[in-house]
Amino acid sequence: MGSTVNQSPEREEFAKPESRFKSLLKRMIRNKSSLIGACILIFFLLIAAFAPFLMTHDPNSTDVLNDFQGPSSENWFGTDHNGRDIFSRIIYGTHLTLYVGTVSVAVGAVFGIVLGLLAGYYGRILDSIIMRVADVLLAFPGILLALAIVSALGPSLNNVIIALAIYNIPVFARITRGSVLEVKDVEYIQAVRALGAKDAKILFQHLLPNVSSPIIVQASLQVATSILSAAGLSFLGLGVQPPTPEWGAMLNSGRSYMWDNPHLTLFPGIALVLVVLGFNMLGDGLRDALDPRSKK
Amino acid sequence: MHIFIIRRLLQLIPVIIGVTLVAFLIIQLIPGDAAQVMAGEAASEEQLEQVRENLGLNEPLYVQYGLFLADLAQFDLGESVRTGQPVMELVAPRFWITLELAFWGLVVAVSVGLFLGILAANKQNSFRDFGTMAAAVIGLSMPNFWLGLMLMYVFANQLGWLPTSGWGDWQQIFLPAITMGTAGAAIIARMTRSAMLEVIGEDYVRTARAKGVKERFVIYKHALRNALIPVVTVIGLQFGYFLSGAVLTESVFSINGLGRLVVDAIAQRDFPVVQGTVIVLALTFVFVNFVVDVLYRVLNKRIELN
Numbered sequence: 001m002g003s004t005v006n007q008s009p010e011r012e013e014f015a016k017p018e019s020r021f022k023s024l025l026k027r028m029i030r031n032k033s034s035l036i037g038a039c040i041l042i043f044f045l046l047i048a049a050f051a052p053f054l055m056t057h058d059p060n061s062t063d064v065l066n067d068f069q070g071p072s073s074e075n076w077f078g079t080d081h082n083g084r085d086i087f088s089r090i091i092y093g094t095h096l097t098l099y100v101g102t103v104s105v106a107v108g109a110v111f112g113i114v115l116g117l118l119a120g121y122y123g124r125i126l127d128s129i130i131m132r133v134a135d136v137l138l139a140f141p142g143i144l145l146a147l148a149i150v151s152a153l154g155p156s157l158n159n160v161i162i163a164l165a166i167y168n169i170p171v172f173a174r175i176t177r178g179s180v181l182e183v184k185d186v187e188y189i190q191a192v193r194a195l196g197a198k199d200a201k202i203l204f205q206h207l208l209p210n211v212s213s214p215i216i217v218q219a220s221l222q223v224a225t226s227i228l229s230a231a232g233l234s235f236l237g238l239g240v241q242p243p244t245p246e247w248g249a250m251l252n253s254g255r256s257y258m259w260d261n262p263h264l265t266l267f268p269g270i271a272l273v274l275v276v277l278g279f280n281m282l283g284d285g286l287r288d289a290l291d292p293r294s295k296k
Numbered sequence: 297m298h299i300f301i302i303r304r305l306l307q308l309i310p311v312i313i314g315v316t317l318v319a320f321l322i323i324q325l326i327p328g329d330a331a332q333v334m335a336g337e338a339a340s341e342e343q344l345e346q347v348r349e350n351l352g353l354n355e356p357l358y359v360q361y362g363l364f365l366a367d368l369a370q371f372d373l374g375e376s377v378r379t380g381q382p383v384m385e386l387v388a389p390r391f392w393i394t395l396e397l398a399f400w401g402l403v404v405a406v407s408v409g410l411f412l413g414i415l416a417a418n419k420q421n422s423f424r425d426f427g428t429m430a431a432a433v434i435g436l437s438m439p440n441f442w443l444g445l446m447l448m449y450v451f452a453n454q455l456g457w458l459p460t461s462g463w464g465d466w467q468q469i470f471l472p473a474i475t476m477g478t479a480g481a482a483i484i485a486r487m488t489r490s491a492m493l494e495v496i497g498e499d500y501v502r503t504a505r506a507k508g509v510k511e512r513f514v515i516y517k518h519a520l521r522n523a524l525i526p527v528v529t530v531i532g533l534q535f536g537y538f539l540s541g542a543v544l545t546e547s548v549f550s551i552n553g554l555g556r557l558v559v560d561a562i563a564q565r566d567f568p569v570v571q572g573t574v575i576v577l578a579l580t581f582v583f584v585n586f587v588v589d590v591l592y593r594v595l596n597k598r599i600e601l602n
Binding site: 272 | 310311314315317318319322323325326327433434436437438439441442445446448449453536537539540541543544547548558559562563567570574577578581582
């Protein structure tokens, strides 16, 4: 037992936690979709981080004499109905979009994962209660639930995040529970249990890492959905309020002047498509990379 | 089969009750005095009392919910705080408009989605496959309200081919239907492609080919038929998303459906109308999912055999 001869080098490598991350990274890079998605997202992260240096104008300074200017060397994406520089407003709005999308998913995921772990591991009544509640929340199609919640709480950035987080909880609860059911009876988990490990340790240290793949994939796709929903709510006037340069709100205020000034709605829309595309491609690519069937 | 349908119907009961409870609780989420929010800042104490009386806000919560359910059972969704009109009267005519809109969106999604999915699966890993799937992921990433605005600008404003807004004429169907259907078409195309590829690898398809059955026949008769089974589920789900997508599409194209109704009601803080619309949309979605489940069951005889 104690002899080191039996321990093959592969086995040792397998035990290292970072090797798993490394192999994921390798597979991600080999997968074109996730690579392109990651590049798009890094691009927007850099824009958000260095926004103060990238903005050519103050995003909120109005210049009525200079309204509705088309794209030019002075205003790259033109100016809006108040003469504000659209390029600078899009740059400034980047962090809002990323923030709403990631925070609402992170909060929803934390609650959803815990509930899903509990439901899947303990089963019985707890499982029934949690999953029936999830069924009810999932019975509201698309942004309807978020719309209803924001309508009551009132329009604001934080309320949009709360509403979207609640919308995300059942999605993660369901996917976590499903994965837990698949792995909870494998020998390895049974062995840990037989050794007398506490439930909390089994849940978070042993089960969670084993069900993380589908959750990671879902998180990326869910950020895409949440960004679209948040922009939709702002477009309806229920999200971030003007004059804050949030992309959905910019589309909403721009649409009244769109006939003669299409650039008011063109550029914020393209920015939205690109960010959402980044998360979708990353998620798609991760799914292929993490899917054991597609491993070569 | 009957047992399956009955069991599935019974499962609907807690979901339906839950949906009404969530919709009921919307008013409880309003920060501060709900009556004040609905009646407005300038409302007198009498008016506030009137609103509370009408909505039963003075009763304990469980009594309120009981009354809410009792009304609901008689298809009574309450009255608008603004106009005093029964919510049912506001919802019913608009419900058909939204349903019609969702139907046309589905027509676009299914026809375009199936066509592109088959096209891509036919030549796996070809340029055509790659191009179709790239288009699908872009279609999936587009906010439908923005797509609607762009379509409107190009086809209504610049080219003048189609009317900008409204509902009723057949020309007014195209732009909203494409707006609604694009994301769905993308999802269905991806689903069809992967389902087809899975089926094409199966033995019976290979046998059919080996027998010398014409390629087109193999694709449509053998492969597509079986590939369609999982696609049906996606189509059903899409219909549900169209119901909520209608909120944005109707706002873009000024269509007087449920989506416009709920957005206007939110702006006017008319919560009985918001609740009523949300309930109708959610229950329709629940019903559609039920139908899809049953349909899936009928189509997939393999499940039944097991």
